[in-house]
Amino acid sequence: xxxxxxxxxxxxxxxxxxxxxxxxxxxxxxxxxxxxxxxxxxxxxxxxxxxxxxxxxxxxxxxxxxxxxxxxxxxxxxxxxxxxxxxxxxxxxxxxxxxxxxxxxxxxxxxxxxxxxxxxxxxxxxxxxxxxxxxxxxxxxxxxxxxxxxxxxxxxxxxxxxxxxxxxxxxxxxxxxxxxxxxxxxxxxxxxxxxxxxxxxxxxxxxxxxxxxxxxxxxxxxxxxxxxxxxxxxxxxxxxxxxxxxxxxxxxxxxxxxxxxxxxxxxxxx
Amino acid sequence: xxxxxxxxxxxxxxxxxxxxxxxxxxxxxxxxxxxxxxxxxxxxxxxxxxxxxxxxxxxxxxxxxxxxxxxxxxxxxxxxxxxxxxxxxxxxxxxxxxxxxxxxxxxxxxxxxxxxxxxxxxxxxxxxxxxxxxxxxxxxxxxxxxxxxxxxxxxxxxxxxxxxxxxxxxxxxxxxxxxxxxxxxxxxxxxxxxxxxxxxxxxxxxxxxxxxxxxxxxxxxxxxxxxxxxxxxxxxxxxxxxxxxxxxxxxxxxxxxxxxxxxxxxxxxxxxxxxxxxxxxxxxxxxxxxxxxxxxxxxxxxxxxxxxxxxxxxxxxxxxxxxxxxxxxxxxxxxxxxxxxxxx
Amino acid sequence: xxxxxxxxxxxxxxxxxxxxxxxxxxxxxxxxxxxxxxxxxxxxxxxxxxxxxxxxxxxxxxxxxxxxxxxxxxxxxxxxxxxxxxxxxxxxxxxxxxxxxxxxxxxxxxxxxxxxxxxxxxxxxxxxxxxxxxxxxxxxxxxxxxxxxxxxxxxxxxxxxxxxxxxxxxxxxxxxxxxxxxxxxxxxxxxxxxxxxxxxxxxxxxxxxxxxxxxxxxxxxxxxxxxxxxxxxxxxxxxxxxxxxxxxxxxxxx
Numbered sequence: 027x028x029x030x031x032x033x034x035x036x037x038x039x040x041x042x043x044x045x046x047x048x049x050x051x052x053x054x055x056x057x058x059x060x061x062x063x064x065x066x067x068x069x070x071x072x073x074x075x076x077x078x079x080x081x082x083x084x085x086x087x088x089x090x091x092x093x094x095x096x097x098x099x100x101x102x103x104x105x106x107x108x109x110x111x112x113x114x115x116x117x118x119x120x121x122x123x124x125x126x127x128x129x130x131x132x133x134x135x136x137x138x139x140x141x142x143x144x145x146x147x148x149x150x151x152x153x154x155x156x157x158x159x160x161x162x163x164x165x166x167x168x169x170x171x172x173x174x175x176x177x178x179x180x181x182x183x184x185x186x187x188x189x190x191x192x193x194x195x196x197x198x199x200x201x202x203x204x205x206x207x208x209x210x211x212x213x214x215x216x217x218x219x220x221x222x223x224x225x226x227x228x229x230x231x232x233x234x235x236x237x238x239x240x241x242x243x244x245x246x247x248x249x250x251x252x253x254x255x256x257x258x259x260x261x262x263x264x265x266x267x268x269x270x271x272x273x274x275x276x277x278x279x280x281x282x283x284x285x286x287x288x289x290x291x292x293x294x295x296x
Numbered sequence: 297x298x299x300x301x302x303x304x305x306x307x308x309x310x311x312x313x314x315x316x317x318x319x320x321x322x323x324x325x326x327x328x329x330x331x332x333x334x335x336x337x338x339x340x341x342x343x344x345x346x347x348x349x350x351x352x353x354x355x356x357x358x359x360x361x362x363x364x365x366x367x368x369x370x371x372x373x374x375x376x377x378x379x380x381x382x383x384x385x386x387x388x389x390x391x392x393x394x395x396x397x398x399x400x401x402x403x404x405x406x407x408x409x410x411x412x413x414x415x416x417x418x419x420x421x422x423x424x425x426x427x428x429x430x431x432x433x434x435x436x437x438x439x440x441x442x443x444x445x446x447x448x449x450x451x452x453x454x455x456x457x458x459x460x461x462x463x464x465x466x467x468x469x470x471x472x473x474x475x476x477x478x479x480x481x482x483x484x485x486x487x488x489x490x491x492x493x494x495x496x497x498x499x500x501x502x503x504x505x506x507x508x509x510x511x512x513x514x515x516x517x518x519x520x521x522x523x524x525x526x527x528x529x530x531x532x533x534x535x536x537x538x539x540x541x542x543x544x545x546x547x548x549x550x551x552x553x554x555x556x557x558x559x560x561x562x563x564x565x566x567x568x569x570x571x572x573x574x575x576x577x578x579x580x581x582x583x584x585x586x587x588x589x590x591x592x593x594x595x596x597x598x599x600x601x602x603x604x605x606x607x608x609x610x611x612x613x614x615x616x617x618x619x620x621x622x623x624x625x626x627x628x629x630x631x632x633x634x635x636x637x638x639x640x
Numbered sequence: 641x642x643x644x645x646x647x648x649x650x651x652x653x654x655x656x657x658x659x660x661x662x663x664x665x666x667x668x669x670x671x672x673x674x675x676x677x678x679x680x681x682x683x684x685x686x687x688x689x690x691x692x693x694x695x696x697x698x699x700x701x702x703x704x705x706x707x708x709x710x711x712x713x714x715x716x717x718x719x720x721x722x723x724x725x726x727x728x729x730x731x732x733x734x735x736x737x738x739x740x741x742x743x744x745x746x747x748x749x750x751x752x753x754x755x756x757x758x759x760x761x762x763x764x765x766x767x768x769x770x771x772x773x774x775x776x777x778x779x780x781x782x783x784x785x786x787x788x789x790x791x792x793x794x795x796x797x798x799x800x801x802x803x804x805x806x807x808x809x810x811x812x813x814x815x816x817x818x819x820x821x822x823x824x825x826x827x828x829x830x831x832x833x834x835x836x837x838x839x840x841x842x843x844x845x846x847x848x849x850x851x852x853x854x855x856x857x858x859x860x861x862x863x864x865x866x867x868x869x870x871x872x873x874x875x876x877x878x879x880x881x882x883x884x885x886x887x888x889x890x891x892x893x894x
Contacts, residue, residue: 146779147823163824164779164807198338199377201364203391204442213390217381246808246819247784261811264711265786 060278067275068268075272083250084258084273091166091254092234095173096181099230103181104223108211110182111189122186129179136176137243144171144244168245169252173234180233181226188222189215225288232284236277306330306502312478319493320482323521327502328482329374332448335480336371337364348446348478365394370439371448375455376431378423384434385410385419391442409437413471429460436471447472449481453488465491486525490514498522516638518559529562529606532640540637546604549579550635557640564597566634567608570627571618578629586624589615600628672700673867675874676722678713679705680729680788680857681812682753682830685837686889687727690882694874697881701870709787709812717742717862724865725874727857729753729813729831730788734858744868747860750878751891754852755789755796756832757845758820765826767845770800773827781816781825784809789816792853793829800851817842831855833890857891 068075075081110122128136144151144162154160162168192215200214216223238256245252247261255273262270306327312318320328333339335346337354340361346354353362370391378387388406393399410416413433423431432452439447452468453461469492472479482499483489489496490510498506498519505519517523523530533542535553540560542548548560568574574581584602596615598608606628620626679687684707691703706713706723710733717723718740726743727750728734734747759767765778773780782804783790790809797804807825810816816828821841835844859878861871878886883893 141822141824145822145824164781193377195373196377196379198333198336198364199371199373199379200390200394201338202336202367202369202371203394203438204365205390205394206365209394213394214379218379220381242811246781247810248806248808252808261784261786264709264715 063271063274063278067271071268072272072275075269076276078269080249080258080262080266081269081273084253084255085276087166087169087250087253088235088255091170091173092177092231094170095177095234096227096231098170098174099178099181099234100223100227103178103226103230104185104216107182107185107189107226108215111186112194125182126179128176129183133176133237133239134243137172137240140168140172140175140240140244144168163244164246164248164252166245166251169241169254172240172244173237173254176237176240177230177234181230184226184229185219185222188219188226192218228284228288232281235280306334308499308502308504310480310497310504312480314478316494317472317479317481317492318495318497319489320480320497320499321486321489322482322484322499324484325501326484326499328484328499329450330502331499332371332450332480332482335446336369336448337362337367368442368445369448370442370444370446372432372435372439372450372452374451376423376435378426378431378434378438380423383420383422384415384426387423387434388438388441391438395442405441406437409441410434413437413467427460428456429464432456432464433467436468440471440475444477446478446480447475449479451483451485452481453483453485461488468492515636516559517561518640523561527564529564529567531560531562531604533558533560535637538632542604544604546582546602548604548630548635549632550637551632553637554639558637559640561636562606562630562634564607564609566630567606568629569598569600569608569610569614569618569620570629573627574629576629577631579632580628580630580635582628584626584628586620586622586626589620589622598626600626602628606630671698671870671873673870674702674704675724675865675867675870676704676706677725677727677874678717678721678723678862679707679725679727680710680713681707681814682729682789682833683707683727683857684814686833686886686891689889690878690885693882693885694877697877698870698873701873703874709783711786711788712811714740714742722864722866723862724867724871725859726862727859727878728788729855729857730791731856731858732791733788734860737860742863743860744863744865745861747858748875748879749856749894750859750875751857751886751894753831753833753855753857753891755792755829755847755855756835757827757847758817758830758835758838758842759827759845760820760823761841761843763843763845767827769845770797770802770847770851773797773804773829774802778826779807779824780804781808781810781819781828782806783813783816783829784811787812788855789813789830792855796829796847796851796853799853831890836890 141148143149162171196214196218197210200210236256241254242257247253247257255277259270259273320331322328330339334341341354341356343356352360353367354360385403385406388409389402392402392405410419415430415433418430456464496510496513497504500519500521506513513522514526517526517530520530531542533540535558536555538550538553540548540550540558550560582602584600586598587601588599590597596610596612600606694703695701710728710730714733714737726737737743757767782793785791785794813830813834816830817834817838819825820828821838835842859875861868865871
């Protein structure tokens with residue numbers, strides 16, 4: 027008994043007017059700043075700005091740092107997510123809380139923590155410098171580290187959720203067929219959580235791209251070395267607002283593209 | 297073997313001879329899946345031994361534990377668990393490839409198996425687009441492709457609807473017969489068990505209650521579960537000179553009963569009901585109360601309270617004639633010769 | 641009954657609050673109310689102390705501060721931040737504010753500052769002059785060129801003919817001090833007032849007057865001020881009774 031086509035298409039729950047008004051205000055809250063940014067963009071000058079050395083340098087550095095941070099997060103974060111999802115051990119709850127911590131910590135606090143750990147006088151920093159000659163503050167590697175610190179939790183949480191919601195009996199089935207633990211992981215588990223892997227990696231990358239507080243505190247600010255796009259925007263606001271707006275627009279476009287692309291995975295089930 | 301999961305304890309002793317299909321039959325929660333998981337190595341034993349073809353796969357006291365991936369087993373799961381991200385042929389080839397067979401050889405073997413189960417056309421499809429029956433055949437092919445020594449089937453028919461079940465049962469029986477290893481299946485469906493198995497093992501609450509050919513088990517039920525399955529009345533008691541004192545109250549007179557602990561089976565259709573105390577040859581006459589009437593087509597099953605309680609099967613006409621209603625007192629009569637007694 | 645009492649209390653409280661705050665943009669005989677002062681970070685300690693004295697001198701008045709890099713402050717005001725007074729660490733930033741029409745009247749210089757090299761306490765790297773900063777093994781941080789102290793530092797380095805590769809260009813002068821204090825950087829160029837304010841965790845290395853830069857600190861009333869009389873009074877205080885305090889913190893008089 028199918029409904030007549032027009033009825034089936036138009037059926038929707040009746041929404042109270044007050045709810046719609048509030049929702050409208052909520053939407054405006056998000057839309058208006060973005061519209062303002064787009065409207066104030068110096069569209070005629072945009073190509074020149076995009077090709078100016080400061081903008082290109084900051085863009086290139088941002089892409090390099092954020093992609094590196096995401097790569098590190100994948101290599102280290104996926105095993106961590108697997109451990110949190112599949113193994114039981116004392117202190118697991120604490121480990122999970124610590125993993126999520128950078129998400130709720132103010133980024134500058136994260137930067138300070140990184141200094142205390144990897145700075146010249148830090149817990150590991152001094153040892154790294156004397157043993158390996160590795161210096162992290164004020165370097166691109168330091169910027170990558172700062173971005174990884176704040177962005178990796180997004181990956182870990184997303185992948186862990188995916189692993190938990192996956193039917194682990196598929197892994198049982200694979201084992202009865204003779205698959206070793208590694209084979210199970212590579213050929214069954216990870217392919218089955220691919221949506222979560224992708225979503226997690228993209229969120230991680232987007233967060234790394236936008237990181238400011240931890241980067242400037244730990245890695246400092248130097249064009250071409252540690253001045254990522256958000257830092258460039260901050261400083262450009264004072265001297266070259268047009269450049270600042272263009273950079274902001276680029277960041278906005280990238281983030282929007284990412285979120286729209288992820289829409290179904292984020293809202294639906296993975 | 298014995299193993300525990302939480303508060304549930306499984307304590308069974310299973311022996312499967314080569315060449316026989318054994319079905320473990322029992323109600324849900326009896327522990328059937330746990331047996332399979334234990335044999336597969338997915339659930340470690342607490343105590344006991346798992347040995348296949350003389351090779352010990354697991355023995356906690358001797359610290360022997362062969363992990364699942366190294367046991368020569370093939371398992372068909374209840375909802376098949378076909379890998380959704382692989383095509384049908386890749387699913388079947390999975391076991392071979394995991395054990396080291398190179399891709400081309402594995403795919404060839406997989407395709408051969410697909411032919412054998414009649415699904416060659418579905419090779420490149422994904423499991424999600426298969427019907428229940430097709431998925432079951434793929435799952436079977438996948439389990440058999442690695443040439444296991446032990447084939448385990450967990451409720452193979454459960455996920456299918458009634459109409460496909462009948463046809464596929466025949467197919468499955470055929471495939472099982474052509475398989476030369478050890479075959480063990482578990483199910484809660486007695487029809488399935490009877491149709492497939494050479495030997496039945498009745499499992500309830502983690503314990504084996506009875507074991508034997510389907511005929512043996514049904515003719516001589518040793519548990520309420522089987523009795524209900526078959527649809528007979530089962531009593532347990534102590535016999536002495538053909539008088540059985542029933543555990544729980546009442547007594548029955550039978551013929552040919554050996555002394556000692558016995559089971560007594562009374563088929564409902566041999567139970568006669570009267571409004572007044574009958575005066576006749578039946579040796580077993582007592583008063584009861586009709587607590588339930590179940591109209592099943594041309595039969596009525598009357599459940600009676602009394603000492604002992606019993607189920608009678610009569611015609612609807614008889615019920616009308618007696619004006620029998622729920623709660624009515626009624627006299628029950630059973631002939632001694634109609635009672636089937638055997639040692640417990 | 642109780643509700644009416646609550647309402648009455650509320651009305652009373654509101655009316656008394658209304659009573660004490662001065663009506664906007666009309667002069668009142670008593671100098672009170674609140675002003676917001678945007679001030680360069682290098683003025684942090686000095687201004688906080690001066691505000692205390694000022695509030696005592698003018699009871700009923702309150703001074704609120706927003707400290708930051710001068711260029712950041714001007715940008716904020718350009719974008720619409722509301723305040724009463726702007727005190728910048730250099731003329732160019734103040735000029736930007738004047739050119740944007742944000743300033744009422746004309747600015748006055750109220751203090752001077754000088755640059756100093758800041759190093760860790762004990763000067764472990766034995767830095768003595770600006771040219772020492774060019775050593776390749778040293779980690780040197782400067783203010784970003786858009787910030788006054790960054791501009792001044794570049795000027796001083798040019799005067800001394802020294803070329804330095806900073807590890808970072810911080811967004812305000814306090815950040816430079818903290819990087820040195822934390823031990824992350826070996827040296828930085830900041831104001832003498834910052835070295836004084838930082839206390840025992842750092843020490844200063846003098847920059848000779850020949851190559852040093854004199855920073856002029858202008859102050860002005862902002863056009864959008866809601867309390868011009870009090871703002872003007874604060875500036876007068878800076879130029880008068882507040883001078884000893886400024887000296888105490890290392891600034892030189894106008």
